[in-house]
Amino acid sequence: MNIGEIARRAGVSRSTVSYALSGKRAVSDETRRRVQAVIDELDYRPNAAARALKEGRTRTLGLVIPPASLRLTDMQLDFVASVVEAAARADLDVLLSPSGGDHDRSFERVVSGRRVDGVILMEIRLEDERVTRLQQTGVPFVTIGHTANPDGTCWVDVDYATLIARCVHHLADLGHRRIALVNRSAELVASGYGPAQRALSGFTEAIAQRGLTGVDLCCADDATAGAACLAQLRDEHPDITAIVTINEAALPGIQRALEQARVAVPEDLSITGVLARHWAEDFRPPLTAADVPTEMGTYAVDLLIERIATPEAPPRHLLFTPAISLRASTGPTPRR
Amino acid sequence: MNIGEIARRAGVSRSTVSYALSGKRAVSDETRRRVQAVIDELDYRPNAAARALKEGRTRTLGLVIPPASLRLTDMQLDFVASVVEAAARADLDVLLSPSGGDHDRSFERVVSGRRVDGVILMEIRLEDERVTRLQQTGVPFVTIGHTANPDGTCWVDVDYATLIARCVHHLADLGHRRIALVNRSAELVASGYGPAQRALSGFTEAIAQRGLTGVDLCCADDATAGAACLAQLRDEHPDITAIVTINEAALPGIQRALEQARVAVPEDLSITGVLARHWAEDFRPPLTAADVPTEMGTYAVDLLIERIATPEAPPRHLLFTPAISLRASTGPTPRR
DNA sequence: ATGTTCTGTCGAACCGATTCGGCGAACCGA
DNA sequence: TCGGTTCGCCGAATCGGTTCGACAGAACAT
Numbered sequence: 001m002n003i004g005e006i007a008r009r010a011g012v013s014r015s016t017v018s019y020a021l022s023g024k025r026a027v028s029d030e031t032r033r034r035v036q037a038v039i040d041e042l043d044y045r046p047n048a049a050a051r052a053l054k055e056g057r058t059r060t061l062g063l064v065i066p067p068a069s070l071r072l073t074d075m076q077l078d079f080v081a082s083v084v085e086a087a088a089r090a091d092l093d094v095l096l097s098p099s100g101g102d103h104d105r106s107f108e109r110v111v112s113g114r115r116v117d118g119v120i121l122m123e124i125r126l127e128d129e130r131v132t133r134l135q136q137t138g139v140p141f142v143t144i145g146h147t148a149n150p151d152g153t154c155w156v157d158v159d160y161a162t163l164i165a166r167c168v169h170h171l172a173d174l175g176h177r178r179i180a181l182v183n184r185s186a187e188l189v190a191s192g193y194g195p196a197q198r199a200l201s202g203f204t205e206a207i208a209q210r211g212l213t214g215v216d217l218c219c220a221d222d223a224t225a226g227a228a229c230l231a232q233l234r235d236e237h238p239d240i241t242a243i244v245t246i247n248e249a250a251l252p253g254i255q256r257a258l259e260q261a262r263v264a265v266p267e268d269l270s271i272t273g274v275l276a277r278h279w280a281e282d283f284r285p286p287l288t289a290a291d292v293p294t295e296m297g298t299y300a301v302d303l304l305i306e307r308i309a310t311p312e313a314p315p316r317h318l319l320f321t322p323a324i325s326l327r328a329s330t331g332p333t334p335r336r
Numbered sequence: 337m338n339i340g341e342i343a344r345r346a347g348v349s350r351s352t353v354s355y356a357l358s359g360k361r362a363v364s365d366e367t368r369r370r371v372q373a374v375i376d377e378l379d380y381r382p383n384a385a386a387r388a389l390k391e392g393r394t395r396t397l398g399l400v401i402p403p404a405s406l407r408l409t410d411m412q413l414d415f416v417a418s419v420v421e422a423a424a425r426a427d428l429d430v431l432l433s434p435s436g437g438d439h440d441r442s443f444e445r446v447v448s449g450r451r452v453d454g455v456i457l458m459e460i461r462l463e464d465e466r467v468t469r470l471q472q473t474g475v476p477f478v479t480i481g482h483t484a485n486p487d488g489t490c491w492v493d494v495d496y497a498t499l500i501a502r503c504v505h506h507l508a509d510l511g512h513r514r515i516a517l518v519n520r521s522a523e524l525v526a527s528g529y530g531p532a533q534r535a536l537s538g539f540t541e542a543i544a545q546r547g548l549t550g551v552d553l554c555c556a557d558d559a560t561a562g563a564a565c566l567a568q569l570r571d572e573h574p575d576i577t578a579i580v581t582i583n584e585a586a587l588p589g590i591q592r593a594l595e596q597a598r599v600a601v602p603e604d605l606s607i608t609g610v611l612a613r614h615w616a617e618d619f620r621p622p623l624t625a626a627d628v629p630t631e632m633g634t635y636a637v638d639l640l641i642e643r644i645a646t647p648e649a650p651p652r653h654l655l656f657t658p659a660i661s662l663r664a665s666t667g668p669t670p671r672r
Numbered sequence: 673a674t675g676t677t678c679t680g681t682c683g684a685a686c687c688g689a690t691t692c693g694g695c696g697a698a699c700c701g702a
Numbered sequence: 703t704c705g706g707t708t709c710g711c712c713g714a715a716t717c718g719g720t721t722c723g724a725c726a727g728a729a730c731a732t
Contacts, residue, residue: 002718013682018720025721028680048449049388050718053687058385060431067421077413084434085403088442093451094432095396096420106424113384115429223618252588256620259595282559284592338688349712354690361691364710386688389717 001044009038021046060093061304062116064107064130066123067098073221074248075276075292076122079144082297083120090305092117099130111139118304120144120297124155126192140307142300145194146317154307156300156318160195161202163274163290164244166324168206168214170288171242171270175333178213180233182226182245182254182273186218199246199274215240219250226253234261241333245273251283266331272324285328293320337380345374357382396429397640398452400443400466402459403434409557410584411612411628412458415480418633419456426641428453435466447475454640456480456633460491462528476643478636481530482653490643492636492654496531497538499610499626500580502660504542504550506624507578507606511669514549516569518562518581518590518609522554535582535610551576555586562589570597577669581609587619602667608660621664629656 007014012031019025020035027035038044052058063083066072072080087094095116099107110116111134121130124145131153134141143155164181171179181203183189184196200216207214215237219229229250233240245251254271263269265285272288280287299318307313343350348367355361356371363371374380388394399419402408408416423430431452435443446452447470457466460481467489470477479491500517507515517539519525520532536552543550551573555565565586569576581587590607599605601621608624616623635654643649 003720004718014719015683015721016681019681022720025681026679031680043448045444045448047389047718048445048451049385049394050687051720052385053383053389053689053718054720056687063432065420072413072417077408081408081434084401084432088434091441091445093442093445096399096430096432098417098420098424105427106429108381109384109427109429112379112381115384222614252591252618255588255592256595259592278558282588339690340688350689351691351713352711355711358690361711362709367710383688386717387690389719390688390690392717 001042003044003046006035006038006042006044009042010035057117058115059091060095060116061087061301062095062097062110062119064097064099064110064119064121074279078276078294079122079297079300082295083301084297086298086301090301092301092305107133112137118142118308120300120304124194126194126197138311140304140311142304142307144296144300147194150317152315154303154315154317156296156303157320158195158274158292158296159319159321160198160246160274161205162321163324164199164202164246165206165209166290167244167272167274168203168212169210170272170324171244171330172206172210172212174242174270174330176212176242176270177333178237178240179207179215179242179244180237180240181214181216182229182233182243182247182250183216183218184247185220185225189218195246203244219247221247221249223250223253223256226250227257228253230254230257230261234263240269242270242272242330245271246275247273248275248279251275251279255283265329268334270330272330277325280325280327283329288324288327288330290322290324293322296320337378338383339380342371342374342378342380345378346371393453394451395427396431396452397423397637398431398433398446398455400433400435400446400455400457410615414612414630415458415633415636418631419637420633422634422637426637428637428641443469448473454478454644456636456640460530462530462533474647476640476647478640478643480632480636483530486653488651490639490651490653492632492639493656494531494610494628494632495655495657496534496582496610497541498657499660500535500538500582501542501545502626503580503608503610504539504548505546506608506660507580507666508542508546508548510578510606510666512548512578512606513669514573514576515543515551515578515580516573516576517550517552518565518569518579518583518586519552519554520583521556521561525554531582539580555583557583557585559586559589559592562586563593564589566590566593566597570599576605578606578608578666581607582611583609584611584615587611587615591619601665604670606666608666613661616661616663619665624660624663624666626658626660629658632656 003014003017007017017035020027020032084094095110097106097110118140119134120142122144124143124147126148128147131147143153145157146155168179183199189196203214203216217229219225265271274290274292277291280289303316339350339353343353353371356363356368420430431446433442433446447455454476455470456478458480460479460483462484464483467483479489481493482491504515519535525532539550539552553565555561601607610626610628613627616625639652
């Protein structure tokens with residue numbers, strides 16, 4: 001079922017079939033109808049590889065995801081889903097490549113085998129060799145999160161520093177003087193993971209600015225660690241009256257530990273942070289939090305499409321600073 | 337940087353470069369070294385589209401996922417991750433296609449544009465038109481979950497019926513007489529979603545076999561619905577002493593409702609079911625449950641690779657029936 | 673009647689790989 | 703010394719599309 005077969009059956013040349021399909025040159029209505037009839041009958045669709053070879057583009061986007069060993073957070077999952085959805089809307093396919101572990105063959109295939117027109121890179125480190133590699137090969141790319149020197153690249157990101165600072169200010173306005181930051185895991189922080197580092201810097205700055213007392217701790221990304229983290233906090237810093245967090249996976253554990261210790265939210269302890277909306281809403285009581293927009297992936301795809309079209313244009317960035325949604329988990333300092 | 341450029345610089349013909357790379361014909365060591373040197377210098381990699389066109393295969397697998405609107409469960413996520421990982425090990429790439437919503441253009445591109453060598457289809461309905469479509473086009477495919485008439489197709493699946501029955505028997509052995517099944521959402525059951533339906537049939541059968549009293553309810557896939565479901569259960573069927581479930585997303589809500597109502601597990605109520613291991617382990621107390629294997633995706637990929645190699649071979653199936661892991665959430669019937 | 677423009681179609685080149693048939697040189701045994 | 707193999711390489715065809723130049727015929731202006 002190639003284009004030649006269609007041409008023969010319709011009694012025209014191969015180029016005419018091509019033009020009838022693409023509309024790039026005029027074709028008489030009569031001919032177009034005849035061609036279309038044959039196409040419908042045989043359920044013909046042009047071979048993607050042949051088209052890609054001739055056109056020099058694949059109509060495919062590469063999405064580099066963290067390896068399966070690191071389990072994806074809900075936010076990352078939302079991101080992948082919205083990327084795929086947005087690409088589908090633009091009639092683009094998405095090729096997945098696990099990377100960051102030892103699957104570098106996959107990454108190499110995707111970036112230098114010209115399998116894709118552009119790449120979206122998630123889980124960026126502040127110093128990331130994959131970015132360097134992409135710049136070398138000249139493949140258009142957009143990162144989710146940004147590196148230490150972000151001016152030369154395209155990216156979308158959440159402004160963790162500002163958002164965490166806003167959370168601190170919100171708590172300070174309510175009268176809180178001693179606040180804890182529950183960050184992501186120690187390994188992530190150590191490896192230069194942007195969100196974790198920027199959350200910390202936003203936290204320390206805001207704490208200093210308001211003259212408060214701040215405690216920051218790392219917490220692995222699971223419920224058990226969350227429970228342990230809350231226990232440790234109440235043990236070592238019993239005077240803390242509010243918590244700020246970006247660690248979604250720890251929330252169920254925190255919830256459990258709170259109930260076990262009979263700590264009432266927000267009467268005894270206020271909780272807020274930067275979280276995917278559904279995590280905030282699933283907590284009891286629902287968490288006052290900056291909701292990370294789920295359409296980040298959509299914006300990344302738009303940016304990438306734009307970059308593919310005009311690679312010489314100066315790189316653009318999108319930094320999201322969503323407003324804090326007031327729910328029920330923050331309140332005035334408890335009286336003792 | 338095409339193969340002609342390499343040939344010119346190495347002073348050989350294009351075919352020699354190709355043979356040096358593939359090893360399909362003898363090439364002298366001297367020539368091979370010279371070619372390799374040029375390739376390394378220019379960082380050359382063959383154009384994937386050209387190769388796919390000539391070879392008639394793309395070295396790419398298609399993975400059809402549910403659309404983003406339905407949020408993926410953790411089990412599905414594990415599955416996607418393990419598919420991508422297994423494909424990468426076999427030097428295959430994975431093309432994502434959201435389908436089941438209204439993005440059928442994407443599905444059509446993937447299956448009939450010869451963009452992939454084979455397809456993995458997840459979230460199968462008992463009657464699924466996508467399966468019919470794939471059979472029409474003759475693209476090799478493997479489904480995760482199976483349709484009403486499963487003999488003609490390749491699939492991997494979890495034997496929900498048997499596993500849920502085993503859970504019931506386990507509880508019956510402990511003395512429980514009145515057991516509830518917390519199923520997935522009513523819509524899923526209504527739409528003919530296999531796991532939900534087979535869980536139900538396994539449940540009813542085992543209940544009848546042991547002469548027990550069974551209650552089955554549907555529960556939306558989120559924490560709030562989980563809490564509501566447990567409340568309803570304790571309200572309408574206060575004599576229930578054990579719960580069996582396959583609804584992971586409802587667990588945090590169930591946990592919360594239990595703690596609020598001061599119901600002790602397993603002293604007042606036993607809980608078990610078929611769940612991804614990490615959900616079972618994150619519960620307090622850890623749930624006795626049949627752990628759904630995380631490597632399902634690996635098996636699906638293996639099966640698909642096999643099917644691509646020998647499409648005429650009779651279709652194979654893999655039905656998983658993992659043993660129940662005894663943890664701490666089931667115990668003898670409470671004395672009143 | 674003649675020259676010009678416009679329409680619709682065709683043929684051929686091309687994208688970048690793989691692969692088959694063939695060919696010269698080296699090597700073998702008789 | 704000569705016929706037959708083997709080895710290593712080359713040239714050309716091929717996969718299935720897209721696109722450019724050419725061209726016949728109709729429409730139109732002069």
